[in-house]
Amino acid sequence: MKTIILLALFGLSLAAVHQHSLVWRESKKVQMIRNGEYKAYLEYLNHLRAASPSEFASLPQNVNDFGDYEYLGNITVGTPDQKFVVVLDTGSANLWVPGPSCRTYCSAKNKYQSGQSSTYVKNGQSWSIQYGSGSAKGILAQDTVRFGDVGQSQLAVPTTTFGVASQISSDFNNDAADGILGLAFTSLAVDGVVPPLINAINQGLLDQPLFTVWLEHRGMLNNVGGGVFTYGAVDTTNCGSVIGYQPLSSATYYQFKVAGFALGSYSSNSAVDVISDTGTSFLGGPQTVVDGLATAAGATYDSSYELYFIDCDATPGSLDITIGSTKYSIQPVNYIVKVDENLCVFGAFAFDFGGYGPSWILGDPFIRQYCNIYDIGNQRMGFAPSLQK
Numbered sequence: 496m497k498t499i500i501l502l503a504l505f506g507l508s509l510a511a512v513h514q515h516s517l518v519w520r521e522s523k524k525v526q527m528i529r530n531g532e533y534k535a536y537l538e539y540l541n542h543l544r545a546a547s548p549s550e551f552a553s554l555p556q557n558v559n560d561f562g563d564y565e566y567l568g569n570i571t572v573g574t575p576d577q578k579f580v581v582v583l584d585t586g587s588a589n590l591w592v593p594g595p596s597c598r599t600y601c602s603a604k605n606k607y608q609s610g611q612s613s614t615y616v617k618n619g620q621s622w623s624i625q626y627g628s629g630s631a632k633g634i635l636a637q638d639t640v641r642f643g644d645v646g647q648s649q650l651a652v653p654t655t656t657f658g659v660a661s662q663i664s665s666d667f668n669n670d671a672a673d674g675i676l677g678l679a680f681t682s683l684a685v686d687g688v689v690p691p692l693i694n695a696i697n698q699g700l701l702d703q704p705l706f707t708v709w710l711e712h713r714g715m716l717n718n719v720g721g722g723v724f725t726y727g728a729v730d731t732t733n734c735g736s737v738i739g740y741q742p743l744s745s746a747t748y749y750q751f752k753v754a755g756f757a758l759g760s761y762s763s764n765s766a767v768d769v770i771s772d773t774g775t776s777f778l779g780g781p782q783t784v785v786d787g788l789a790t791a792a793g794a795t796y797d798s799s800y801e802l803y804f805i806d807c808d809a810t811p812g813s814l815d816i817t818i819g820s821t822k823y824s825i826q827p828v829n830y831i832v833k834v835d836e837n838l839c840v841f842g843a844f845a846f847d848f849g850g851y852g853p854s855w856i857l858g859d860p861f862i863r864q865y866c867n868i869y870d871i872g873n874q875r876m877g878f879a880p881s882l883q884k
Contacts, residue, residue: 519721573612591658779846
């Protein structure tokens with residue numbers, strides 16, 4: 496009997512809470528806008544879509560444009576640790592990093608060396624992911640993946656299957672990130688690969704099957720602190736009391752229902768599906784609704800840039816999102832994005848999911864205002880005020 500009790504206590508001691516520090520880096524999208532390159536990039540992207548309509552019309556993960564992320568985290572793979580910088584992305588579900596055979600667009604990136612890891616297990620199955628812009632392909636491998644950097648408290652997840660990229664597209668060239676760490680559900684993963692965080696939950700490595708995301712307000716310096724992902728607990732240090740929970744309408748993305756959007760004199764009260772996506776630096780929604788919100792804020796649409804420009808000194812009211820019966824208000828500091836000293840944009844874009852899936856992406860402006868709690872075990876989203884001015 497004593498042995499059983501001791502084993503049970505030992506098992507409980509293995510579960511834990513882990514915090515994963517982030518680094519903020521200005522998105523490539525904002526850099527291109529400031530440098531006058533974004534219009535040409537859009538023309539190039541639209542040309543690719545027109546040339547291959549069947550390929551781009553059925554993307555399994557077409558919410559993601561990886562020129563649009565801002566928050567990066569460190570992980571290690573293998574034994575001993577091989578270090579990588581990745582996008583921590585709730586809008587996708589696969590982990591991949593470059594491998595030694597990846598040469599084009601990989602020259603400046605860290606590469607996984609399977610022969611240098613004592614915990615590597617060969618898999619060999621091929622994989623390919625096409626995002627909204629950008630793609631990667633290679634073979635699968637199995638090894639220990641650790642959330643966090645060497646010298647930090649790490650969440651070690653043994654026997655994790657991930658992608659070793661032999662080829663990545665030019666969209667990832669010169670990015671600070673080596674790869675992508677998807678945090679969504681297995682049902683969204685290419686080839687049904689179990690995502691590392693889901694694998695950690697299945698192995699009982701966390702106190703609770705959830706994680707909290709707290710993002711700092713965006714700054715003007717690259718490679719500075721950007722926030723914290725807390726795995727296994729609600730973050731009570733950076734986040735206030737939980738305001739409410741909303742059940743997921745689909746456990747693929749972190750998808751849930753929203754009752755309406757409003758800003759100033761404009762409102763849209765149609766219930767829609769949305770997703771919480773840390774890999775998108777703006778809000779994305781239907782053209783007519785985004786137009787209404789932007790106009791109410793005093794922003795003007797520029798079709799050549801597919802963006803809404805706004806006076807940097809503008810003082811519109813809050814952008815209100817109703818979830819359940821609760822109104823969540825995003826303040827202008829989080830939805831007006833400063834591109835340059837005298838150039839600002841309204842942090843939303845017109846988004847068409849192609850007739851299926853969610854109607855909106857609630858990206859970083861919403862998550863900076865409210866900590867998002869990704870409650871995997873109960874298949875729900877929770878929201879708490881971010882404790883920052």
